[in-house]
Amino acid sequence: MIFLTRRATFSASHYYWNPAWSEEKNEQVFGRCANRNGHGHNYTLEVTVAGEPDSVTGFVVDLKWLKNVIEREVLAAWDHRHLNLEVPEFAAIIPTTENIAIDAWRRLEPSVIQAGGAQLSRVRVYETPEIFAEYRGEA
Amino acid sequence: MIFLTRRATFSASHYYWNPAWSEEKNEQVFGRCANRNGHGHNYTLEVTVAGEPDSVTGFVVDLKWLKNVIEREVLAAWDHRHLNLEVPEFAAIIPTTENIAIDAWRRLEPSVIQAGGAQLSRVRVYETPEIFAEYRGEA
Amino acid sequence: MIFLTRRATFSASHYYWNPAWSEEKNEQVFGRCANRNGHGHNYTLEVTVAGEPDSVTGFVVDLKWLKNVIEREVLAAWDHRHLNLEVPEFAAIIPTTENIAIDAWRRLEPSVIQAGGAQLSRVRVYETPEIFAEYRGEA
Amino acid sequence: MIFLTRRATFSASHYYWNPAWSEEKNEQVFGRCANRNGHGHNYTLEVTVAGEPDSVTGFVVDLKWLKNVIEREVLAAWDHRHLNLEVPEFAAIIPTTENIAIDAWRRLEPSVIQAGGAQLSRVRVYETPEIFAEYRGEA
Amino acid sequence: MIFLTRRATFSASHYYWNPAWSEEKNEQVFGRCANRNGHGHNYTLEVTVAGEPDSVTGFVVDLKWLKNVIEREVLAAWDHRHLNLEVPEFAAIIPTTENIAIDAWRRLEPSVIQAGGAQLSRVRVYETPEIFAEYRGEA
Amino acid sequence: MIFLTRRATFSASHYYWNPAWSEEKNEQVFGRCANRNGHGHNYTLEVTVAGEPDSVTGFVVDLKWLKNVIEREVLAAWDHRHLNLEVPEFAAIIPTTENIAIDAWRRLEPSVIQAGGAQLSRVRVYETPEIFAEYRGEA
Secondary structure, three states, X not given: OEEEEEEEEEEEEXXXXXXXXXXXXXXXXXXXXXXXXXEEEEEEEEEEXXXXXXXXXXXXXXXXXXXXXXXXXXXXXXXXXXXXXXXXXXXXXXXXXXXXXXXXXXXXXXXXXHHOOOEEEEEEEEEEOOEEEXXXXXX | OEEEEEEEEEEEEEOOOXXXXXXHHHHHHHHHHHOOOOEEEEEEEEEEEXXXXXXXXXXXXXXXXXXXXXXXXXXXXXXXXXXXXXXXXXXXXXXXXXXXXXXXXXXXXXHHHHHOXXXXXXXXXXXXXXXXXXXXXOO | OEEEEEEEEEEEEEOOOOOOOOHHHHHHHHHHXXXXXXXXXXXXXXXXXXXXXXXOOOOOOOHHHHHHHHHHHHHHHHOOEEHHHHOOHHHHOOOOHXXXXXXXXXXXXXXXXXXXXXXXXXXXXXXXXXXXXXXOOOO | OEEEEEEEEEEEEEOOOOOOOOHHHHHHHHHHHHOOOOEEEEEEEEEEEEEOOOOOOOOXXXXXHHHHHHHHHHHHHHOOEEHHHHOOHHHHOOOOHHHHHHXXXXXXXXXXXXXXXXXXXXXXXXXXXXXXXXXXXXX | OEEEEEEXXXXXXXXXXXXXXXXXXXXXXXXXXXXXXXXXXXXXXXXXEEEOOOOOOOOOOOHHHHHHXXXXXXXXXXXXXXXXXXXXXXXXXXXXXXXXXXXXXXXXXXXXXXHOOOEEEEEEEEEEOOEEEEEOOOO | OEEEEEEEEEEEEEXXXXXXXXXXXXXXXXXXXXXXXXXXXXEEEEEEEEEOOOOOOOOOOOHHHHHHHHHHHHHHHHOOEEHHHHOOHHHHOOOOHHHXXXXXXXXXXXXXXXXXXXXXXXXXXXXXXXXXXXXXXXX
């Protein structure tokens, strides 16, 4: 079993805001992230698939294919976007690094399953070099 | 003469939009950056001062002082902010990396001049690790 | 389950020395690290907690809280310190990267347990970008 | 249990080519990597061993020893080499990142087993900062 | 005056060999780089242009244009290539980092001159993170 | 003219202390750096030489030679050392990043002059990735 990872980056805006709370409560919990004009990050996304290298190509998956899947399923929707305002899954849930990792998984998994052979193993999202969240699917 | 540099980071949103142009023209020139919901970056700011090390302390400037100047003059206004909507200098000019570097210089220079001894030598702003702009003041 | 990581850095001195050994034996085993004037590193500490994102905040833990825990429990004791001379746990055991990772875990775990919800999952310590040790607790 | 990692780098050439295929088929599958003049990379190799820190030295393994093993078993054969033309294991299999990780494991494991105490736990190979493969041995 | 930089990467093979010398002399001077099977690197190219930001766009140059120039003039010829065997300028001169920087300048300068406005200011080439060469044109 | 740079790293301890001052004054000015048990850093040293590439070798200088000069003149004295206690030039002056850059220049320049051909152009010292000092010799 080989774990093969491809990294990609995207730039996006977001804010943290719970509409059920008062402005004071939002600012108390979320601090500067509650600013509803938004702020942004250069996110780094690491997508790991697991499988056996094909005996003919030496590939677990074709990395050009994986790059295309990441661009089509994730970057096309998220890059140079405001996550709260333009990405449907973040209308109702807050786009924390944790939730971004889970939704990247949900966006990527069907294409990996459909391709067959390798499994989606891990998605890691860096909000900054100091903060990252990792999701490995439901146990 | 020693050139002493302190690096800092901030996260902000921005967009590129010229109000004198049509939407089509803005999208043609600025591409995805014209999305007025905004997108964002983890910016890295490098501030360089030049001077002789003090014979008693060995410092060109006290780096704790320089860090405080950067935080008070730049990060307090820009970090976790939407540059177009919340920073006065970017109401009229577009917050490109070039203009961000010039305005960081303008914000920092008075404090460095007032402190005496060292000169502001260079300001470099990274929008991403792949793109950066550098300003050295007016010749 | 999400694995959420926060990175921090600290600068410290240390040396490797076993008082039960002769100077020759120490130098033979530990090489330049046996220099008892000490040498130092910019250490990077990665602390990973695991849990479900809270349905209201989207947080596994509040990263400001985690940052404060790391500063209070680890950095306050280790940053800008000589590990052998000033940190009690390294009076009797050698502050190798391995032992530093274990002791960071021991310092952090009670606060994570007390907070409830998330578990301490992994502590990784980089002595340099080329060398790092990881501890995942006993079990 | 501590997981201790040492990173090393090597520069090598390679190409992707399946001699059972036509030139067209090779170019269709492998794209620019099928250029048989070769192209190259600065590879980064991360070798992780797992074990208990020795109570006397604080070491899982002596990192000078591990560095020497990596240099003797891997870098001496691969660094500044053309992997397809000069490395026996890549005469018959294609030197993809996946296969490079597996062969690094095969080259390193006997020395780690012979030394006793710690186990080889993980080998990770970065072809570029954006692409890496990880092998953890046969389950 | 603003100095605006765009970074790009390419992967290539090369060797160091002076055909006027014996094999012994080549190996004595060039060491492992004299291996004529070639070895390779992930090169990083930094291209800096200097000029005034346009008052309407805020751009010194359009970075999409600069990216395209780099891809068309440099990467199309060098990426995934063997520099000695496939790049005309390196048939007669050795593709050291120094010469690669000079030739990147020669390839880029006509497009920058033709575009008008900004000047090519600096080309920096990293062979590895530890080694880089910079060319600023003929004085 | 080409500017060719080689990077090296060393790990060392230091503290900031002016013996003419009281303990209070030292702590007020130097903060945690005044701790006389010492603390340490992984320093990165960048040494830049300037010259014309040799028409036969393509080298400004032989980088193996430059690496050896850096190791012999700087790293042998500074790596795994306590700068205040073991390095003569820092007995009387404080080993700030500024002074370390100046002394690296003084240690390196005679060898570069003696070799002929290229000139020492710049020495840059990173104390951390966030702080660096650069010296270009006396104007």
